[in-house]
Amino acid sequence: MEVLAKIAFSVYTLIILGGCVVAVSSSSLVRALVGLITTLIGVAGMYLLLATPFMAFMQLLIYVGAVSVLIFFAVMLTRAEQGGDEAGSAPMKTYVFGLAATIAPAAILGWLVLTRPVASVAVPVEVTIKQLGGGLLGSYFLPFELISVILMVAMSGAVLLTWEKRGKK
Amino acid sequence: MSAFVQQLLVLIVAAVAAMIWLGINALVWVYCERKFAGHIQRRPGPFEVGPHGALQPLIDGLKLMGKQLLTPDNADAILYWLAPILSMLPVLLLFLPIPYGPVLTGMDVNLGLLLILAFSSFNGLAVLLAGWSSNNKWGLLGAARAVSQTVAYEIPLLLVVLAVTFMTGTLSLTEITNMQAGHIGNWFIWKQPLAFLIFLVAMFGETNRAPFDLAEAESELTAGFHTEYSSMGFGLFFMAEYGYMVVMCSVCSVLFLGGYHGPFPGVDGWWWMLLKTFALLSFMVWVRWTYPRVRFDQLLNINWKWLLPLATFNLLATALILKL
Numbered sequence: 315m316e317v318l319a320k321i322a323f324s325v326y327t328l329i330i331l332g333g334c335v336v337a338v339s340s341s342s343l344v345r346a347l348v349g350l351i352t353t354l355i356g357v358a359g360m361y362l363l364l365a366t367p368f369m370a371f372m373q374l375l376i377y378v379g380a381v382s383v384l385i386f387f388a389v390m391l392t393r394a395e396q397g398g399d400e401a402g403s404a405p406m407k408t409y410v411f412g413l414a415a416t417i418a419p420a421a422i423l424g425w426l427v428l429t430r431p432v433a434s435v436a437v438p439v440e441v442t443i444k445q446l447g448g449g450l451l452g453s454y455f456l457p458f459e460l461i462s463v464i465l466m467v468a469m470s471g472a473v474l475l476t477w478e479k480r481g482k483k
Numbered sequence: 484m485s486a487f488v489q490q491l492l493v494l495i496v497a498a499v500a501a502m503i504w505l506g507i508n509a510l511v512w513v514y515c516e517r518k519f520a521g522h523i524q525r526r527p528g529p530f531e532v533g534p535h536g537a538l539q540p541l542i543d544g545l546k547l548m549g550k551q552l553l554t555p556d557n558a559d560a561i562l563y564w565l566a567p568i569l570s571m572l573p574v575l576l577l578f579l580p581i582p583y584g585p586v587l588t589g590m591d592v593n594l595g596l597l598l599i600l601a602f603s604s605f606n607g608l609a610v611l612l613a614g615w616s617s618n619n620k621w622g623l624l625g626a627a628r629a630v631s632q633t634v635a636y637e638i639p640l641l642l643v644v645l646a647v648t649f650m651t652g653t654l655s656l657t658e659i660t661n662m663q664a665g666h667i668g669n670w671f672i673w674k675q676p677l678a679f680l681i682f683l684v685a686m687f688g689e690t691n692r693a694p695f696d697l698a699e700a701e702s703e704l705t706a707g708f709h710t711e712y713s714s715m716g717f718g719l720f721f722m723a724e725y726g727y728m729v730v731m732c733s734v735c736s737v738l739f740l741g742g743y744h745g746p747f748p749g750v751d752g753w754w755w756m757l758l759k760t761f762a763l764l765s766f767m768v769w770v771r772w773t774y775p776r777v778r779f780d781q782l783l784n785i786n787w788k789w790l791l792p793l794a795t796f797n798l799l800a801t802a803l804i805l806k807l
Contacts (some may be wrong), residue, residue, distance in 0.1 A: 325784060342559065343558070344562065344612075344615055345559070345562065346614070348562065348565070348612070351608070355629075362642075367592075367594050368594060368597065371594060371598055371601040372597075372601070374601035374602065374604065374605075375597070375600055375601040375604055376599075377607070378604065378605065378608065379601065379602070379607065379608070379637070380634060380637070381602025382608065383607050383608060383634055384631075384634070385628050385629055386608075386611050386615070387627070387631075388621070390615065390626075390627060417806065441777040443594075443654070
């Protein structure tokens, strides 16, 4: 089973990386979005591998089913050309900065994982939804509520911004 | 390792069975739909091919397969052909966790309900990709409508499903079925009548069926998101639509109508599940040929002003009653 898990891990990693490359490199916004969706599906696969199917399905339901569809809608509203507005090649400097921005967090995380390995179990244990809910409303009650406050602020902020623009007309 | 191989074999058999089941359902329901439509409109419907036109869908399928695959000019070819595949593939997975009988379950997942909801949300994405990549104004309009519609109708659907899972405390479709065993009084339709009605309406919105078929709207958008698709590109969308209908009706009969349990004790079996699913499907066809299409603002008003508050109220009421 361990070999199978490793194969699955590498397949999901390839899906995630492939999706990332498509998302960053394609000239058309919609193709980039498809790359992003591929990455999200790959991450859902990783959740499955970690024996958290609930998180995996929620990832698919919320990110693939709802968030990416909303991004798509935003792309359509901006009337992006199918050829892409930024289809031309960028200057070399942009690529260097992009690469640096990618490598820096990867290097820090990699160094941390290699030097201070986390004590982990060989086979992940499935966390039931009851445990998850108990954790969210028990020991992690304050962060959970704070996140909802942040979402509230973001939502009312979005409403406020569009309100002002409408008033100026 | 042998247990793993055994599981794999069961999964393969289940996947093949799901494909066959989907194919049969598409054939049967295309025929039934045309026949029902005919009789509702006082005409016989298809009559020439085979007895009472029974071979018509088979011949239509062959005709579809024989046609040329065309990609429109300036269309994004990769996304254009990805869309029908993305629409079709999840459907096969959706049949796996549905308990059609006491032993007739493809894969007993303890998060089966969530699996179905998660993978059925791929359809909205496929419709969007199809509409956008065909480089056609009708397609784009159909896709834009599909987005606002499926995203909107998913919310009340999720809320009523949540209300049912509040009562059961599980997301496994098999366990939900078993809680309704015994007699007709144990079915959840009596405990959650409002949720059942909301689910029925949201089901039409989610599957893009008339009177909520604004993503395709023949009279205004020719065919909406699949205007440009020929041959099996269109065929896949068509089969996926029937597949989603069958899945939604099966989930509805599991959640509210007791799944494979009969109305009185001692006669449980897959035939009840089949009867309930087909009754709901007939209801969907009946509604399609009875009511005219709603306007788009009406469609969204029904959702945001009626279904969503009602579903929220239903959820709060369920939680309150469970706590007391």
